[in-house]
Structure formats: C-alpha cells, structure tokens
Amino acid sequence: MADTKREIERKYESEESGLPDLTGVAGVEAVVDKGVAHLDATYYDTADERLIASSITLRRRTGGSDAGWHLKFPVSEGVRDEIRAPLADTLPDELAALVRSRIRNVEVLPVVQLRSDRDVRHLLDAEGRLLAEVSVDAVQAKRLSGGVGDAQWTEIEVELADGGDPAFLDKVEKRLRNAGVRPSASSSKLARALEETAPKKKSPVTGDPVTAGDHVLAYVRTQRDAIVGLDPAVRQDAEDSVHSMRVATRRMRSTFKSYGKVLDRSVTDPIGDELKWLAGELGVDRDREVLNERLTAVLDEVPPALVSGPVAERLSTWAGDRPGGASARLIGVLDSHRYLTLLDALDALIADPPLLKAAGKKPEPVLAKAVKKDFGKVTGLVEQALDLEPGTDRDVAIHEARKKTKRTRYAAEAAGPALGKPAKTMVKSMKSLQNLLGEHQDSVMSRQTLRELSAVAHAAGESAFTYGLLYGREEQRAAAVEAELPGFWDGIKDGASAL
Structure with a gap:
C-alpha cells in the first residue's frame, strides 16, 4: 500500500x-x-x-x-x-x-x-x-x-x-x-x-509567441499540460482536482471554437468531441456534489421547527456520499484506451498543429476579432433573456448566455499576452458575469432536484413541506439575479468598448 x-x-x-x-x-x-x-x-x-x-x-x-x-x-x-x-x-x-x-x-x-x-x-x-x-x-x-x-x-x-x-x-x-x-x-x-x-545536443530554439498561431498554441499547450498534470491528483482524490481538470478540457475545447480561423476545425472538432466526453465523465459526480453542497447549506439556514421529515438524509442519499477516494468509475475512465488516445491526439496536435492562414498573421487583430465575435454572441443572448418574461424560456436563454460567457472569457485569456489590459479587463468582466449567471443556473438545477426529492418523499409518506420551502427560497435567489442583471450588463457593455 x-x-x-x-x-x-x-x-x-x-x-x-x-x-x-x-x-x-x-x-x-x-x-x-x-x-x-x-x-x-x-x-x-x-x-x-x-x-x-x-x-x-x-x-x-x-x-x-x-x-x-x-x-x-x-x-x-x-x-x-x-x-x-x-x-x-x-x-x-x-x-x-x-x-x-x-x-x-x-x-x-x-x-x-x-x-x-x-x-x-x-x-x-x-x-x-x-x-x-x-x-x-x-x-x-x-x-x-x-x-x-x-x-x-x-x-x-x-x-x-x-x-x-x-x-x-x-x-x-x-x-x-x-x-x-x-x-x-x-x-x-x-x-x-x-x-x-547526456550526449551533447544542440539547444532547442525557443522564444516568445510572435504570431496569432503562437499565442493560441501556447494556450492550448497550457491546457494539455494541465490535463496531464492533474491526472495523478484526480486519481488520489485531491481537493478541487476533478473540477480543475474539467475546466482545462473546457478551455481547450472552447479555444478550438473561438479560434477556428487559426486552427483548422476539421482537425480540432473531433478532438473537441472527445474533450466534451471527458468533461462529461468528470462532471458525473462533480455536478451532483456541488448541488448537494448548495442545498445542504440552504437547509442549514432553515430553523429546525421548519424541517419536516428526513430531508438531510434524503439529500445525502441522493448525492451518493462516497467513503473516500476517487470513484472506480472515474479511475476506469482515466485508465481507458479512449482517454489515453485523446492524450496522444493532443500531443500530435501540438507537435504538428493544423494552422490556417490567419495563424501566421500579427496576433493583435486576429485575436481581438475572435474575442469580439464571442462577446457579440453573449450580447445577443443576454439581451434576449432580458426581453423574455420570467420562466423556462428566460432560464434557457440565461444558461446559454452563461456558456458563451465562459467561451468569451477563455478566448480573452488566450489573447491576454498579446492584447494586454483590454483582454484582462474582458476576462475579469466575463468571470463576474459567469458567476452571476451561474448563480441563476444553480438555482434552476436546485429547484429541479427539489421537485424530484419532494416527489420521492411524498411517495414514501413523508411531508414535502420543507422541500417546498427550499424551492421558494431558490426562486427568490433566481429572481434576485434577474433583477440585478440589467444594471450589471450595462456596466459590462461600457467596459468592453476598449477591446
């Protein structure tokens, strides 16, 4: 041992x-x-x-x-x-x-x-x-x-x-x-x-990124290194390792999409599909863990007199508490031929990148154009959400805006070394917006979970009162985000003009 x-x-x-x-x-x-x-x-x-x-x-x-x-x-x-x-x-x-x-x-x-x-x-x-x-x-x-x-x-x-x-x-x-x-x-x-x-070798030629392709590949390489480097930590169930590896897969996949004028998407899209698969496998336990932490924290704030039935026990059972260590399922994923083939594909991509014409150009205009294009998609989705009445359609629009916000953030991160302060400002703005919209999406998912748990409790002859109480509190949290979003968005639009 x-x-x-x-x-x-x-x-x-x-x-x-x-x-x-x-x-x-x-x-x-x-x-x-x-x-x-x-x-x-x-x-x-x-x-x-x-x-x-x-x-x-x-x-x-x-x-x-x-x-x-x-x-x-x-x-x-x-x-x-x-x-x-x-x-x-x-x-x-x-x-x-x-x-x-x-x-x-x-x-x-x-x-x-x-x-x-x-x-x-x-x-x-x-x-x-x-x-x-x-x-x-x-x-x-x-x-x-x-x-x-x-x-x-x-x-x-x-x-x-x-x-x-x-x-x-x-x-x-x-x-x-x-x-x-x-x-x-x-x-x-x-x-x-x-x-x-060691036998004498010529020193490799190294240097700072010069072209648009250099900058994009440097960011891709960083994410590849993160995935490979986090593998042992995930196997050992180190704190935050699963989440960090999942973020690295998303960053790389997002970069392939944002910089499709730099890296040939006919080559990167199949790799992106495999990255999506890996992110999904990493998220099977993680998403439920995050929701459980949120709902447990909300339940802890409820006065004992208003907790009716074994609510905490139901949450724990739903979350599938593990005795410790990474799950056998996740270890199986990391040992699988599919995962190791993905790592080989990432190495091959970096060793022989599928560069397009824009990759050889000066980085500033190429990278700025890509970030602006992604920000434009965020703009359309946020404004669409603001035009909708509260409800399912608005929830979906806010969720889509959050996904595009993350993509814009990652595109700006990759462009940061070339674009400097404007890109860093965009990263900061998108991170803040991502957190706000994420709070809304967490509320949506929490309410869905509470409906499911309430139905199970009712079928078992237990009171569903506390689940309804928690549901109402989650509705209030989502409404607070929706009320804050218009002014928050106006501030982001004003700051984005510098890019």
Missing part, C-alpha cells in the same frame, strides 16, 4: 567534502551523528525521458530506512510529494497508474543508477525534537540507457522535519552560505546525473 509524504528540502554543493559546523544555527541545541547509510537507487523513465521533463522522479531504492519504490511530484520550489510503495521487483500498479497520463503505453526503463554514501546528522532543538535532517551524500552516477559515461559528486541535503517551520531552512542556509556552500544548480540528483552523462 502506497503512502504519501510531503518533502521539503534544499540541496547544496561545495568544493569541501565535509559538513560545516551547524551548532551555531539559531534554535539548534545539538547535532547528532546518525552514521552512514549506503543507498542504491535505480531511476526509471521512458526512452524520451517524459517524467524528468515534468520534474517527476521514479526510483527503486535499497538501503537506508525507506527502501522501496518512490515516486516524486513537484509541488513548488524545494517542495515535493513523495509517494512510497514497498520494495518489489517490478513497478507497483498503484504508482504505474499515477504516471500513466505521461507515459501512456510506453514502457519505463532503467535510465540511471545512483549509489550514495549518506553521512547523516540530525539537528535537534533544546527539547530533543528533530528540526531537520542534514546529509552529506557522496554520489556515483551510472547512465544505464540513452547517454554516455559516469559521474560523481558530493552534495549536502537539508530536509525539514515533518511539520517543521520552513523558515528554519533559511537559518541553516545562512550558515552554509557563510561557510562557502552554495545552492545546487540541479533540482535533483537525477537531473544532475542526466545532465552530466
């Missing part, structure tokens, strides 16, 4: 082989010698090094106190989540699943072997509590595939104790710097080993 540990550490290099005296670090009462550990780690990756390209490391290590398989994901600079599984001859399935979005059906191979003699010290406070573990690692690296030669070096590693204050690492670093020790130029031992044993 795998477990996860948040790892906060810093790496240093020095021309000296020993460790400077750390007894002078503020808060350190004692430096305890824990002896030398002999570590032997084999790092795995695809032949084209997909994992290290994402700053992910996968290794099988023997020796030390944590022998086993280790998978590390970057969180921020100097912070990684390490997922550990017991020592086995082959990669455990639970770790293989977490890298599947990156490796797909490609085999992982041993790429580097690192043997380290780790001289360990514990920094303790006045009460004997561990503040940090400091080690001097004498490393020998051997390239196993895709490179040439061996390498060796010595580095100092400082790892914060679990639950420690990251500011303590600043104190240790100050002491190390005063002793002539400098931060490592490499993010990890694996990165350094690959750099020092």
Whole structure:
C-alpha cells in the first residue's frame, strides 16, 4: 500500500567534502551523528525521458530506512510529494497508474543508477525534537540507457522535519552560505546525473509567441499540460482536482471554437468531441456534489421547527456520499484506451498543429476579432433573456448566455499576452458575469432536484413541506439575479468598448 509524504528540502554543493559546523544555527541545541547509510537507487523513465521533463522522479531504492519504490511530484520550489510503495521487483500498479497520463503505453526503463554514501546528522532543538535532517551524500552516477559515461559528486541535503517551520531552512542556509556552500544548480540528483552523462545536443530554439498561431498554441499547450498534470491528483482524490481538470478540457475545447480561423476545425472538432466526453465523465459526480453542497447549506439556514421529515438524509442519499477516494468509475475512465488516445491526439496536435492562414498573421487583430465575435454572441443572448418574461424560456436563454460567457472569457485569456489590459479587463468582466449567471443556473438545477426529492418523499409518506420551502427560497435567489442583471450588463457593455 502506497503512502504519501510531503518533502521539503534544499540541496547544496561545495568544493569541501565535509559538513560545516551547524551548532551555531539559531534554535539548534545539538547535532547528532546518525552514521552512514549506503543507498542504491535505480531511476526509471521512458526512452524520451517524459517524467524528468515534468520534474517527476521514479526510483527503486535499497538501503537506508525507506527502501522501496518512490515516486516524486513537484509541488513548488524545494517542495515535493513523495509517494512510497514497498520494495518489489517490478513497478507497483498503484504508482504505474499515477504516471500513466505521461507515459501512456510506453514502457519505463532503467535510465540511471545512483549509489550514495549518506553521512547523516540530525539537528535537534533544546527539547530533543528533530528540526531537520542534514546529509552529506557522496554520489556515483551510472547512465544505464540513452547517454554516455559516469559521474560523481558530493552534495549536502537539508530536509525539514515533518511539520517543521520552513523558515528554519533559511537559518541553516545562512550558515552554509557563510561557510562557502552554495545552492545546487540541479533540482535533483537525477537531473544532475542526466545532465552530466547526456550526449551533447544542440539547444532547442525557443522564444516568445510572435504570431496569432503562437499565442493560441501556447494556450492550448497550457491546457494539455494541465490535463496531464492533474491526472495523478484526480486519481488520489485531491481537493478541487476533478473540477480543475474539467475546466482545462473546457478551455481547450472552447479555444478550438473561438479560434477556428487559426486552427483548422476539421482537425480540432473531433478532438473537441472527445474533450466534451471527458468533461462529461468528470462532471458525473462533480455536478451532483456541488448541488448537494448548495442545498445542504440552504437547509442549514432553515430553523429546525421548519424541517419536516428526513430531508438531510434524503439529500445525502441522493448525492451518493462516497467513503473516500476517487470513484472506480472515474479511475476506469482515466485508465481507458479512449482517454489515453485523446492524450496522444493532443500531443500530435501540438507537435504538428493544423494552422490556417490567419495563424501566421500579427496576433493583435486576429485575436481581438475572435474575442469580439464571442462577446457579440453573449450580447445577443443576454439581451434576449432580458426581453423574455420570467420562466423556462428566460432560464434557457440565461444558461446559454452563461456558456458563451465562459467561451468569451477563455478566448480573452488566450489573447491576454498579446492584447494586454483590454483582454484582462474582458476576462475579469466575463468571470463576474459567469458567476452571476451561474448563480441563476444553480438555482434552476436546485429547484429541479427539489421537485424530484419532494416527489420521492411524498411517495414514501413523508411531508414535502420543507422541500417546498427550499424551492421558494431558490426562486427568490433566481429572481434576485434577474433583477440585478440589467444594471450589471450595462456596466459590462461600457467596459468592453476598449477591446
């Protein structure tokens, strides 16, 4: 069974082989010698090094106190989540699943072997509590595939104790710097080993986006990276991960539609259909979860005397509360051939984009035209909704306006680097409008759910009074949005003229 540990550490290099005296670090009462550990780690990756390209490391290590398989994901600079599984001859399935979005059906191979003699010290406070573990690692690296030669070096590693204050690492670093020790130029031992044993290659030509196509592709690439990067988090049921992945699919699909003059829609539309499928699968549990949170919050505001029957229990049953972890259905989607084929299609699109004539033009006029076109559709739908009487037709028009509002927002996001402040203003306006219209749509969906629950309760011989009460409150919330919308919309129209 795998477990996860948040790892906060810093790496240093020095021309000296020993460790400077750390007894002078503020808060350190004692430096305890824990002896030398002999570590032997084999790092795995695809032949084209997909994992290290994402700053992910996968290794099988023997020796030390944590022998086993280790998978590390970057969180921020100097912070990684390490997922550990017991020592086995082959990669455990639970770790293989977490890298599947990156490796797909490609085999992982041993790429580097690192043997380290780790001289360990514990920094303790006045009460004997561990503040940090400091080690001097004498490393020998051997390239196993895709490179040439061996390498060796010595580095100092400082790892914060679990639950420690990251500011303590600043104190240790100050002491190390005063002793002539400098931060490592490499993010990890694996990165350094690959750099020092890699065959010489010409540096790739990079640069800022220049054409309209450059800007659109940069945005598409960002969404592809988000989908792939969020896959492990979704599998681990990390907070907000499903929603974030779903938003990335919508952003990309929306971009294909908004910038149909830049990217050939005969190529992007089929991919967009698959993105719609993925968003739908991600939303099966999410939509119900959001509605349940809303209705539960509203129910909590109702005085107990007005709650008639097992309303909370009915809501919980309807929501299908899970005991924890991502659903087996959703894991099945992420493991499916259809999903992995979609990821391959996104890679192929970015590697060989179906650019049209407008893609080679200056970005400002091309991108601004697309954003204005989308905003025009929002305008038509909002004004149509305002002309309608309250009821189903107005509800539908407001919902359609919300969808086009999101599309305009995403188009303006993609155009932001080229258009600057006007695009950023549009993004802000569309986000505000999206939130307002979303409140209305949530009310519509809540009322539909309350009608269904009321019917079930009535059939079971229970009172439907509280469901009717909640229904009335949701009607009031929708009416408040409709009353606010005209003035809100006038303000947005005035601000949109700068684009």
